[in-house]
Amino acid sequence: MIKFAKILILSFLMLMLPLTYINASENNQKIEELNVREFILEHVSDSYEWHIASLNNRHISIPLPIIIYSSLSGWHVFMSSAFHHDPVHEGLYIAKEGKYKNKIVEKNSSGTEIKPFDISITKNVFSLLFGSFLVIFLIMKVAKSYQKHGYKTQTGFMSFMEMIIMNINDDVIKPCIGKGYKPYAPYLLTVFFFIFVNNLLGLIPIFPGGANVTGNIAITFVLSIVTFLIVNISGSKEYWREIFWPDVPLWLKIPIPLMPVIEFVGIITKPFALMLRLFANMLAGHSLILGLTCLIFISVKFGLAGNAGMTALSIVFSVFIDFVELLVAYIQAYIFTMLSAVFIGLAKIEPHHKPLSPK
Template sequence: MVALVMVLGLHSFSNFSYAEEAHPEHAAAALSGEEKHSEEGESKKIDIKEVLFGHISDAHDWHLFDLGEHTPVVIPLPVIMYSPAHGVTAFMSSRFEHGHQPYAGYQLVNAHYRAEKGLDEAAYPNNKVIAVDDNGMPTNEKVYDLSMTKNITSMLIAAILLTWIMLTVAKAYKTRGAKKAPKGLQSLIEPVIIFMRDEVVKPNIPGHRSAKYTPFILTVFFFILINNLLGLLPGSANVTGNIAVTAALALISFMATMFSTNKHFWGHIFNPPAPFGVKLILAPVELIGVFTKPISLMIRLFANILAGHIIILSIISLVFIFGSMNRGIGYGFMPVSIAFNLVMMMLELLVAFIQAFIFANLTAVFIGQAMEGAHHEDGHHH
């Protein structure tokens, strides 16, 4: 349940990030090393920026792969738009025909549409759905995109997987009992849960309060981990490499920390134990630190996951860059690219676990720091 609530909280944030070029056939051709020829007969060079950002960005459909040059295999996703003038409009993204056709007064922006209408990329980024008139020109009407994008769909899959895993483990305990040795999925998940509880939650969150926060910290850890691992699969979504998603996760961590504060914590922020002259400098610094902690969580997770994906895609793209210059060089570099990518994939697998652990561990640390003074209270109680 916590995972599903987390997804709903992330939904609105993820719609601020815009997606890949709505020309999957162009990206496929770039990755295959084939050059496009315009009507004038001029060849276009491989657009590495289009390839990279097309694979790491969000989208209104789920592009899996291509059968040939002009046959993309795409899963359409629900487009849900709201405008004060027209209310709620819902339809499948296939109605846009990859951005070539408007539908119900809306248009999916891509490079083809911008070139046709002479629009600026900064004002009309790729995969943004805008309101248009009968001639297909932007009306600049205020619209709200509530669509189930690729990242949102992937997060729902991760939430369902997390719920299924935990219910399966709970059922195993209920059936077999806690005294029997764990088997199957139970034996895989139990050591992780025990480690997170005993090495992350209990050392950082004082006293009996640790039991209260253990489910939350475990949910954060497993939710990020599953999304990290899903992001390594071919054709998958780059969820935790999207700063809108990591910002929402950091906001959830920040809210949990703020709900855990007490008078001792705020007393230390606004009245630090220092000479009066130093207090005037230290108090603003401490207050700023309250907000920079979740920002560091956001940037750390986003940057590490995104960087790994970009490196892997860049190494793959080198094969086709060399192949476009000389087919022999392209084939010759292929074994080197495969070897580098195997190493990078193993490293990314390790990073997926490390970044999930760091986010959950620092969240527990921040919550424990917000309970400053609780250590002394527990000591007096004992």
């Protein structure tokens, strides 16, 4: 009951926050139209600095290092705050529109915009590095604890970690790969924790969380490329035979290799689906929460009562979606690991039946 009352009070306080904000903005007579699409896209995509808040047209953000190699002017290393004073720094500037929108570009001698080699520590890179460090720290701590305790049962957080690790190992990796699953278990567990931790970090709205790391196609691309390589390197003879000479009527294989082509495309679509699934799920989750938050600001023009109602609704839905996202964070990591394991298991098949004799 006390818990419930606490939640009620908290949500009421949260309800009050936007109201005070609206009053302030109404006094200024400066309600600007909010472009929801731009707003969401800006938040889910990468940026060169970590934007925290905007107050009275002043942006508060954490500057991040920019590392650029330009074929024209060599290496450039500086903090992103340099752009605050001068939009053009050392000949580099952030494109406002065009092909390289929101990316750092420079102009070559003929005046066209080109994109230099850019390995800046952006918001996503920073979050990615932080997440990677966190994963390593977490798992190494568990490993250390095992070395220290030996056969003794783990307690507290370590036993929780053991539960997750053994759940993935015994209920996902083992049955999906089958015999000879052991060499793949460490990699698949790493993938699981890497995705899971980065998913969870994305749900934390304050620094250093909140970046849309696993909802970025580059991240899921690398993850699925590695899985693709492992699957095909561990492919058995039977696996390749079923791709290039599947058990189908002969006319499907000769003279037009219809089935082999379809099977070959299947090799690529599997990791492609992995990449898109994780990317789209995480991106959609972030967009949903941002959209629900935008509801508060859109409904300002409905007047005080309408705005208050929409705010309450938005908070209720946001809380609900946040819980769903917690679930999704786990499920997506789980599914990526499971499907990777299934693909590896499929690539390791042994000849299980005699090839159909041509009739």
